[in-house]
Amino acid sequence: xxxxxxxxxxxxxxxxxxxxxxxxxxxxxxxxxxxxxxxxxxxxxxxxxxxxxxxxxxxxxxxxxxxxxxxxxxxxxxxxxxxxxxxxxxxxxxxxxxxxxxxxxxxxxxxxxxxxxxxxxxxxxxxxxxxxxxxxxxxxxxxxxxxxxxxxxxxxxxxxxxxxxxxxxxxxxxxxxxxxxxxxxxxxxxxxxxxxxxxxxxxxxxxxxxxxxxxxxxxxxxxxxxxxxxxxxxxxxxxxxxxxxxxxxxxxxxxxxxxxxxxxxxxxxxxxxxxxxxxxxxxxxxxxxxxxxxxxxxxxxxxxxxxxxxxxxxxxxxxxxxxxxxxxxxxxxxxxxxxxxxxxxxxxxxxxxxxxxxxxxxxxxxxxxxxxxxxxxxxxxxxxxxxxxxxxxxxxxxxxxxxxxxxxxxxxxxxxxxxxxxxxxxxxxxxxxxxxxxxxxxxxxxxxxxxxxxxxxxxxxxxxxxxxxxxxxxxxxxxxxxxxxxxxxxxxxxxxxxxxxxxxxxxxxxxxxxxxx
Ligand code: FAD
Ligand code: DLZ
Ligand code: SF4
Numbered sequence: 415x416x417x418x419x420x421x422x423x424x425x426x427x428x429x430x431x432x433x434x435x436x437x438x439x440x441x442x443x444x445x446x447x448x449x450x451x452x453x454x455x456x457x458x459x460x461x462x463x464x465x466x467x468x469x470x471x472x473x474x475x476x477x478x479x480x481x482x483x484x485x486x487x488x489x490x491x492x493x494x495x496x497x498x499x500x501x502x503x504x505x506x507x508x509x510x511x512x513x514x515x516x517x518x519x520x521x522x523x524x525x526x527x528x529x530x531x532x533x534x535x536x537x538x539x540x541x542x543x544x545x546x547x548x549x550x551x552x553x554x555x556x557x558x559x560x561x562x563x564x565x566x567x568x569x570x571x572x573x574x575x576x577x578x579x580x581x582x583x584x585x586x587x588x589x590x591x592x593x594x595x596x597x598x599x600x601x602x603x604x605x606x607x608x609x610x611x612x613x614x615x616x617x618x619x620x621x622x623x624x625x626x627x628x629x630x631x632x633x634x635x636x637x638x639x640x641x642x643x644x645x646x647x648x649x650x651x652x653x654x655x656x657x658x659x660x661x662x663x664x665x666x667x668x669x670x671x672x673x674x675x676x677x678x679x680x681x682x683x684x685x686x687x688x689x690x691x692x693x694x695x696x697x698x699x700x701x702x703x704x705x706x707x708x709x710x711x712x713x714x715x716x717x718x719x720x721x722x723x724x725x726x727x728x729x730x731x732x733x734x735x736x737x738x739x740x741x742x743x744x745x746x747x748x749x750x751x752x753x754x755x756x757x758x759x760x761x762x763x764x765x766x767x768x769x770x771x772x773x774x775x776x777x778x779x780x781x782x783x784x785x786x787x788x789x790x791x792x793x794x795x796x797x798x799x800x801x802x803x804x805x806x807x808x809x810x811x812x813x814x815x816x817x818x819x820x821x822x823x824x825x826x827x828x829x830x831x832x833x834x835x836x837x838x839x840x841x842x843x844x845x846x847x848x849x850x851x852x853x854x855x856x857x858x859x860x861x862x863x864x865x866x867x868x869x870x871x872x873x874x875x876x877x878x879x880x881x882x883x884x885x886x887x888x889x890x891x892x893x894x895x896x897x898x899x900x901x902x903x904x905x906x907x908x909x910x911x912x913x914x915x916x917x918x919x920x921x922x923x924x925x926x927x928x929x930x931x
Contacts, residue, residue, distance in 0.1 A: 427472075432649075467629045474621050502534070525741040569727055603853070611659075618643060619647075646689060700725065767861075799921075802826050806830075876917040
């Protein structure tokens with residue numbers, strides 16, 4: 415009897431969802447699933463050790479789950495002596511093993527990998543069906559249509575369309591609470607107390623322990639520590655953390671979204687980004703659970719709206735921008751910034767307490783919350799004129815949730831303004847006053863946040879003004895920058911020179927340290 419033709423279904427490391435589009439309609443009897451731990455993916459940037467460990471362990475657990483559900487999975491381990499080390503090489507070997515009639519795959523999350531998938535049909539001489547990734551709410555076509563109609567691509571208007579599309583927090587055609595956005599209620603500093611929410615920690619099981627040993631041995635020269643690894647690596651445990659967040663942290667999320675505290679890495683944040691991005695959690699289901707809490711009177715509107723906006727607004731919007739702008743987006747540099755990123759980004763060893771705290775925690779956990787990424791490490795890199803591509807590579811390698819579709823627009827666009835304002839209407843440049851307002855960092859810093867110049871002055875202060883003046887040609891016409899330029903013009907010349915000299919002295923010290931490194 416003739417055997418029915420096989421379908422080969424490669425599943426990438428950020429496609430760990432049982433409802434993945436490539437699996438839909440497939441017959442377990444005639445489908446061969448292919449999961450590949452490959453050297454190319456583990457080294458295309460120097461990923462934080464915990465990022466590699468998380469993805470490999472989650473892949474191994476997901477393969478076991480798929481097998482339990484009746485699928486046949488070919489699993490290529492990283493230390494397989496026959497491995498070619500690349501997605502394309504491993505698909506080629508699988509085609510050789512199974513002689514499939516066709517390949518079905520869900521689209522990749524990066525231009526780099528998309529180019530590989532696009533080449534397979536010609537390379538293997540069989541039909542390759544690339545399905546859209548419907549774990550996202552907006553399709554590429556929807557985003558393109560929305561963007562085409564506009565001069566400025568502001569997230570807020572896109573977000574309103576996503577509210578209408580999903581029906582989340584809607585009363586008929588109107589937003590619940592009578593307004594779309596409650597962001598102005600979300601700006602409170604926090605105080606540490608014993609009742610603060612804590613994320614769950616998941617002790618490594620045998621599979622994770624084997625992966626941790628592999629990563630420790632093979633990626634010893636990658637940044638970060640494995641010591642505190644306690645991430646969930648299954649959908650089941652990710653759902654437990656989701657529930658922990660909904661029960662204990664969500665209520666404070668809105669109020670304290672921008673707060674930062676020494677020794678408190680997670681505050682009221684969800685820590686769900688690694689699971690959402692790898693496919694262990696469903697973003698829409700999470701938003702519906704948040705809405706349910708709001709409708710049941712358990713959380714205030716500013717919290718529910720603020721959280722849902724991050725997911726169906728920002729997360730979807732940055733993905734839309736990534737695919738719309740194309741692979742060249744990674745090389746934009748409107749401010750012509752060229753400085754090397756300081757070595758302390760990989761060690762946390764700096765006397766600036768805000769940076770030491772944000773980077774130290776990143777090296778320990780492969781995670782930092784949004785305002786640390788944006789207003790501490792991001793703003794500092796912006797102010798010193800760090801090369802935005804180098805900044806992008808740092809964020810891509812160092813965070814457990816980093817894939818280019820989400821990381822690049824956040825870094826290059828939102829944080830470094832290297833796209834000239836496609837994502838943000840003005841650069842996220844700020845003096846030390848912002849960090850002082852939103853955190854307790856300055857209280858235990860060797861620098862004085864109130865001083866603008868001199869050896870004890872907070873470096874952010876002079877650097878801020880130096881940035882403003884350096885980019886006058888590009889930024890002075892921006893109405894949202896009018897205030898700083900007016901303030902600068904009102905300063906007397908002696909003050910202006912003192913500030914610029916102070917910034918120059920700091921930047922010279924940075925450059926000297928970079929040369930010595
Ligand atoms: P929470 O504060 O609990 O927020 C809930 C969820 O909202 C997040 O899990 C995330 O899925 C979503 N979200 C919030 N803000 C954003 C945003 N700006 N863009 C996209 N999704 C958002 N997020 C990533 O997932 N991967 C990245 O590589 C990444 N790189 C970033 C780089 C920079 C320079 C900046 C400023 C932000 C970056 N973000 C990135 C966005 C954000 O910082 C993280 O999503 C968030 O800190 C993850 O922690 P959490 O799950 O506790 O988030
Ligand atoms: C990030 C990553 C790493 C470190 N390793 C693997 C791997 O070994 N196998 C795999 O399938 N995926 C890995 N990934 C995630 C991929 O890089 C990701 O799927 C692509 O970047 C597409 O978004
Ligand atoms: Fe950071 Fe300046 Fe505050 Fe020190 S004083 S923690 S460098 S903002």
